Amino acid sequence: MFGSKEKSRKKLADQVREALGSPDWLESVTVDESGRAILVLLADPADPAAAEARRIESEGRAELVAGVQAVTSILTAQAGQAAPAVPAKTKINLIPQRTPAQVRPADGAAKKGGSLHASGVPRRVSKGARLSDEAMLQGAPSQASEIPPIPGIARILVVASAKGGVGKSTIAVNLAAAMAKAGMKVGLLDADVYGPSIPTMLGMQDAQPKTAASKKLLPVEAHGLKTLSIGYLSDPDAPMIWRGPIVMSAISQMLNDAEWGTPDDPLDILIIDTPPGTGDAQLALAQRVPVTAALIVTTPQEVALADVRRGAAMFAKTAVPVLGIVETMSWFEDPSGERHYLMGEGGGTAMAIKLGLPLMAEVPMLQAIREGGDAGTPAALGGGEPERIFRALARTVAIGLDALETKPAPQIVFED
Template sequence: MTSFHTSADRDAALRALDAVIDPRTGQGLATAGLVQGLVIREGRAGFMLEVPAADAAAYAPVRAEAEAVLAGLPGVERAQVVLTASAPEGVTRQRKGARVSEDPKAALKPRKEVTRPAHVKRVIAVASGKGGVGKSTVSVNLACAFAGLGLRVGLLDADVYGPSAPRMMGVDGEPVFVDGKLQPLTAHGVVLMSIGFLVDEGAPMIWRGPMASSAVRQMVNDVRWGTEAEPLDLLVIDMPPGTGDIHLTLMENFAVDGVVIVSTPQEIALIDARRAAAMFRKTGATILGVIENMAFFADPSTGRPIPIFGTGGAKAEAAILGVPVLAEIPIEIALRQSGDDGKPLVATGSDSAAAKAFRAAAKALS
């Protein structure tokens, strides 16, 4: 199959998309500026169609038509248009009345009219101040441990700039729309949604902050997480690192019942974790506890813990925050391997110290 990625192909795609009329302006989609983040690569074509939240339903047929147009282009085997609702003015930006010189985070108000995803009883966000400390590892293993307790569990991979759930849960596939809602995929007894299922890897890298935020909003609102008959007991959100737009979008718009902070024992990670905890508290969220990841490495010959990243820090930190340490997860090669293999350690039935710690934390949180 010929690859399809020259600029001529891009121009052809944009021209073709102009044949689809934007109902709001009467212009073609490309001319109306509605073709965002167009990606054309290896037989796949797609873009984000960002429309005002109130108009989202009216654009569903436009989305379908645009997909059909892309799919009809030479060399395109698979087309995907992601419909995202843009935020009403000011939701992800500074609030009215905030002075420019003010720290935007200081202007945060406690959450007001927050919504709960339909048919979801409880939402727990897994967050950290820093990347690479093990949020995704903790999220997938906690989710599997909750499922092991007999709970109906969902996992939302909100790290749109670095989605991990598809790899760590060992799933790939295209979620389908049924009755206007996206069906999440299922793996290891957990239903999940990730931007990795919706667009090409790498595509979100070029998104502006509001686009990333609206993609996350869509993954909360437009996914059938539960049904009236089978509501979700718990939705675990694997957050991106830091304290950016996506965090504010989630915390200000959705009912997040609690936040679990992941940190390594390292001082630098702890400082970042403290910053993250402060931000979450400002939004009115409850910090449920700290999970210390990479707490130690058990010497293979003696079993003695070797504190590779230091020791005791997370405990002290939890004490300062006035929250419990929910788990101390050791460094385990099998844990890293399980993430790479798409079979979360907890789901393999492992009885390693890490697997046990995840199960105990899930029990404490359930």
């Protein structure tokens, strides 16, 4: 049995070597019992920028090999490349071991504000510059068949925004509540670990998840929803000073180590409220979670719409379908019925047309929506205009998700 495992690790190491093209500067590849690939790379210590670029590209390629769980690289240099005082065959560890999630500029570049030539002259990035194809592979999507479904969850919808403060959490909470009121089995995961607001918006600030007999977390139930948030597990006044790998681990545990449902009685949908931006959390969800689709939230103003383009581009690169755009703060209506477009008019519609996406809803500034979030009772459950808006949004989203699942797969034709 042990010999078989060793052969499997050796075979995986050979696959990693082939993925890198078996270059002369790849001194060795090994794979440990956890599936971590360890790369030893030869580099010139006189050119730290080139060394760092080699490391990033190598890790990006290795991480795409099926079966590799993580990648650690060690940059070394032999005599003749460094100062002559170094004895022959002596290896110098230039960069400490790091995983791909901890990629950062070379130490010299970080201090100078840009990458460096061997001469020490700053080399700045110009507009229009792009990463190499190998570096871009780090964001390449996993094949859908390689991402196993999460037992007990039928569909996963991420509610995202590339800019903070646009009402993303408000949309996520009220959309989930509206779907639950319509009779669906709905879960709500607060993946915004740096600013969890779901506990407050559901009135569950003091709740704590219990542990089931299976040692998994039992989601907190509120307003007909099964919910989890890092806010249930941490001091509400303590800042979450976490780096990327810890964030991804926390999200993964809340997804996979909780009893959201069972194969016989699954959730109809799990809605994930993501943090703003296009960073580690979003990439982890897009690449490691079987996401069904995404919903992008924005305000009408141009400064927010510019970030919508970036968010849509990220989902396109990671092969996550985007259902459409939800515009918040669309207008304010005074007592006489006149609308005032405080944040701009028609921005969401114009962006939806430009990106070829439907505008799923326009949500005006309503006092009831704000009060519901502060009071811990979603406005979608309170009747009136807010309930009508979110009920219509829930119906549109459900139809969009059904269309994704029933749409036939595209036929790919290769022409000579």
